[in-house]
Amino acid sequence: MTAVQEGLFTEGTDPHLIGARCRSCGRQHFPATDTCPYCGADAVDPCELPSVGRLWAWTAVTSPPPGYHGTVPYGFGVVELGDCIRVVTRLTESDPASLHAGQAMRLVLDDVGDGADEPLLSWAFAPETP
Amino acid sequence: MTAVQEGLFTEGTDPHLIGARCRSCGRQHFPATDTCPYCGADAVDPCELPSVGRLWAWTAVTSPPPGYHGTVPYGFGVVELGDCIRVVTRLTESDPASLHAGQAMRLVLDDVGDGADEPLLSWAFAPETP
């Protein structure tokens, strides 16, 4: 298993996205960069984002965009994590009608590879099973 | 034999480059376009350029530039045709030391293909044999 990019998420049974929090303005961003995209400060600390959040917007992608070799259709949306960050994400649910606003969603890691080569690990959010 | 591009030269025993002469300012250009690159007029008449000229500048290309599949080294230079146009051209002579300023040069057509596929015809100038 290789990650689609280093430094995006922790692995294991309870994975987390790795963002960063600005020491100057306190705001969080993802993926972590070494400067704050809100205030430009260069003192930012990596932080794990909450692994559960609320669904804020969603759709499904029906044709593979260039450079993507995983399966289609796939769910795509925005999830709110905590009270101050919204993250763009694939969704494990690809039927928009099965999702609703504010729905609880949990981070999972899954394979976006072409099925032939070694699995390529990326993140998605899945409806939280009650 | 296919030409590297349509409309650049006439074929046959005495080939000529096909330029254009502006009806407005009288200047010639090559390759022929439908506007005059000197004055912008759109009334230009195709014309055959002289097939013999004088060498004005020359060098040799030792590594194939991207997209060129012919042989290297090859001669490269500028030839003056008549009294008002200088044309950039390959030269059949690839040893710069064998050429001299003002030398008489004659247009030839030769192959710039990769030797495997059908010949690809382009123009060059060769030292005029006395």
Next chain:
Amino acid sequence: MIGVGVAGVGIHPFGRFPDHTVTDLGVDAVRAALAEAGAATSPQAAFCGTAYGGVASGHRVLGRLGMTGMPIIDVEAGCASGAAALMLAAASIRSGQYERVLAFGIEKMPKGIIRSSFFEPWQEAAGLTATPAYFALRAQRLMSNSGVTEEDLTAVVVKNRRHGSANPDAMFRSEVTAEAVLHSRMVCAPLRLWMLCSPNEGAAAVVLRRADRDWTGVRLRSSVVLSHLPGPVLSESTPLSGSCDDAIPSPTWRAAQAAYGESDLGPGDLDLVECQDTDAARELLAYEELGLCEPGCSPGLIRDGSTAMGGRVPVNASGGLLSKGEPLGASALGQVVELVRQLRGECGSRQVEGARVGLAHTIGRGANTSVVILTR
């Protein structure tokens, strides 16, 4: 304050032209604009907007016309590239630097699949670069915030295709029915194929000149280009995260406010608008961001016909991008060409009667938003 007038406009129809280079398209549009402007308005500088034209795009066009020797600057601002060229051209006249300046935009999409250099390769591999999906998320938010329905999205397409059927420079010149739109393929819910515009090819050119009090032609009253503020997750800057603060103003709203301020005009003064309808929801969102209606009220304008031909403020009388297609670098100046012709009363069966004030809006990758206001 030095005024800026439009001395001439030209356009190469938008569409697909496999036998012509991007330079060919540009030569056509520029020649037409120069012909309208007349020999006395020969430009002293040129700005060329293009996203995919490549190195020295502007020079290749002007070289064919014997018009080099002046400053020729290529500018890129995504779909707003042409507007950025116009903004720089206008600024150089307002500042007194030049009296006559050419702005043009050209585009021909590269062959094969376009992989935007905007994204990193890993973002592609992770499935995060499907452009229509971002449009769809924005559409969904608009539906939930403003009560936009699938019928409203469809009505935008039907309206713009009807308008476009009268525009000889558009790529699609046939009307469509609501039923046909609703039966077109679902690309990314709620957006169906016919609700999305197509990238294509074309060119547009505008010759600007210093306009003193006696100038009776069309005037460029404001020409604003702005980028986004950090925060909104569905901004066209496509960040992978954003804040939960919904009060951060959009770049379109900010650019419109700046343009209204510069021109001393407001949304109530507009006789027509050309806006960014890359998808049907994007047009409705523009109604709100440009102040054509209160926030949350865009469905009213499409339902009561306010933005259709004959309505209070026809939007996309040209047919919009949904009819014309979108040649990135040429798109914004194509809108300006339309407005100029409308303000001059040259638009025949798609003429907005008595049009005196027009606004053009684009938003593209960056994000770059442009708002241009023209008056007669």
Next chain:
Amino acid sequence: MIGVGVAGVGIHPFGRFPDHTVTDLGVDAVRAALAEAGAATSPQAAFCGTAYGGVASGHRVLGRLGMTGMPIIDVEAGCASGAAALMLAAASIRSGQYERVLAFGIEKMPKGIIRSSFFEPWQEAAGLTATPAYFALRAQRLMSNSGVTEEDLTAVVVKNRRHGSANPDAMFRSEVTAEAVLHSRMVCAPLRLWMLCSPNEGAAAVVLRRADRDWTGVRLRSSVVLSHLPGPVLSESTPLSGSCDDAIPSPTWRAAQAAYGESDLGPGDLDLVECQDTDAARELLAYEELGLCEPGCSPGLIRDGSTAMGGRVPVNASGGLLSKGEPLGASALGQVVELVRQLRGECGSRQVEGARVGLAHTIGRGANTSVVILTR
């Protein structure tokens, strides 16, 4: 007349940085320039020069720094891209539109063989696109017109590499001997490998501000970008034909004349020059075009040491492109950063003593020529 001052400069070293994106390089250079300028000089607009940076290059850099929300315009003018950004930034201050503007340039060559979008595919197939061959033809003409010898070409390389050995931001920081240059591989006669500069990667940034009479820092006195006149067959516009009229002025000559006129300065006032040494002959030609000597007299300046450190007018004290390499979009602003540091007296062992007036020159595809004059 509003004056333009340099409030801050920053540079990312030029070289090859496989672990950094072009955005990373830009962030470094921009941060450094902003830090010098100080918080009170936060820019109101930004111009980003790049040839290969791709869509929204400037936004990607400024987005990382939370500096979007203003107009951000990407400009392309080949190797003069950074100078075009500077010219637009300066014009927007001179016109009173803004008081503080950022100009930066970034470049990272795409992986693999670069196929310039400047040429048509058939020109490639016909063997007409070998860039060093055009340089070689121009070099040969200069040799025959001005009596430049192979030793003179070699001397330019030896001089610039010696200068560059003192520049921590250069890619090549070792001196070379004339013998080694003369034994390097013949690329296109008369040009050998070490006589040609290498395309590479880097970034440079300049914060400009309105400078009233009390401004004591470096001033930008002129910033000209011009394209070529039709005719010369060996112009950097690389036409396939040209006229036999040798009297048509080159764009460098015209840009220099315009810059001298704007600044009320002449070649005799210059304390140092950074010029386009994409190949060794190009530097010698610049001596003539910039008026450092009479036409035909360039060999004299290299032979008598006039343009070496300690001479009358040191040229390429930074080491030039022959030492630094050439990151297209960043190249011209890299020259400006060097001049600013020289005029401030910050250059340590490569300091040109008492430098008060400097000129930077680039010429790139288009052709675009830039001439920038700075004073202290």
